[in-house]
Amino acid sequence: MFSEETLDNIPAADIMEGEILDEVKFKEWSIRKKIRKLRKESPASPDEIGPRILQELEEEAVLVLCIIFKKSMMMREVPSDWHRANVTPIFKKGAKTDPGNYRPVSVTSVCCKLMESIIQDKLVKHL
Numbered sequence: 001m002f003s004e005e006t007l008d009n010i011p012a013a014d015i016m017e018g019e020i021l022d023e024v025k026f027k028e029w030s031i032r033k034k035i036r037k038l039r040k041e042s043p044a045s046p047d048e049i050g051p052r053i054l055q056e057l058e059e060e061a062v063l064v065l066c067i068i069f070k071k072s073m074m075m076r077e078v079p080s081d082w083h084r085a086n087v088t089p090i091f092k093k094g095a096k097t098d099p100g101n102y103r104p105v106s107v108t109s110v111c112c113k114l115m116e117s118i119i120q121d122k123l124v125k126h127l
Contacts, residue, residue, distance in 0.1 A: 024073060024118070024122045026066050026069040026073070027066075028062050030118055030121075031065050031066055031069070031114065032058065034118060035054050035055055036055070045086070046084040046085060046108070046109065047082070049110055049111060054110065054111075054114075065115075068115075078115070082108070084108075085106040085107060085108045086107040087104050087105070087107075089103070089105075090102060090105050
């Protein structure tokens with residue numbers, strides 16, 4: 001059963017003075033925390049930077065990622081490598097010869113996921 005909804009009953013948001021989120025600041029400690037939570041077994045992304053590399057080179061990676069994240073936010077764009085994905089078919093069930101029994105899984109940039117996760121945390125906290 002389908003229903004058609006209207007936009008007539010949407011409540012207005014109460015915006016209080018000083019509660020506007022106009023900037024997301026990337027701190028080294030928050031990037032470090034996210035890197036430590038990564039699963040080492042996860043596959044490397046198309047940019048060939050996987051969780052294991054980030055964890056083993058944490059000290060150097062945190063500084064570089066902090067600069068990239070800040071520059072990306074300032075310029076409102078992300079590195080072109082972060083737009084790519086490796087699509088891998090994962091078997092579900094049934095006959096392995098039937099292509100319909102596989103689901104596609106996209107492996108995207110781990111660095112981009114870190115940045116997205118930090119932005120999401122800030123938005124959720126703000127809201």
